[in-house]
Amino acid sequence: MSEVPCPYCAEPIKQAARKCRHCGEFLDEELARQRRSPEPEYDPALKALVPVGRTPLSIAAGYLGLLSPLLCFAPFALAVGILAIAEIRRDSSKGGLGRAIFGAVMGGLFTIPFVALLVMRMR
Numbered sequence: 001m002s003e004v005p006c007p008y009c010a011e012p013i014k015q016a017a018r019k020c021r022h023c024g025e026f027l028d029e030e031l032a033r034q035r036r037s038p039e040p041e042y043d044p045a046l047k048a049l050v051p052v053g054r055t056p057l058s059i060a061a062g063y064l065g066l067l068s069p070l071l072c073f074a075p076f077a078l079a080v081g082i083l084a085i086a087e088i089r090r091d092s093s094k095g096g097l098g099r100a101i102f103g104a105v106m107g108g109l110f111t112i113p114f115v116a117l118l119v120m121r122m123r
């Protein structure tokens, strides 16, 4: 029986072993990849910085949400936010739901004073 040192804990293990019996690490390339990262092309840290897999609508909703306190952007943030949420609901592989909700909520909040100001000016 040929034994090799485990690349993770250096304990002797069977050469054909797919999983180390000492430390529990997977030695089979395919198994190891599946267990460590279900989405190898998406680094979570990178995803937080770069809009990978996000819809353009959700990115727009995020920025419009930030601009909503300027009031005139609020109705657009609300509209784009709702559109983005609908798009992400249709296709669950798309990200950016947080941004979409943020845009819709900010837009919704600031649309109220925006409409109030418009009504007051019309009088």
Ligand SMILES: [Zn+2]
Pocket: 006, 007, 008, 009, 010, 011, 020, 021, 022, 023, 024, 025
């Ligand atoms: Zn090991």
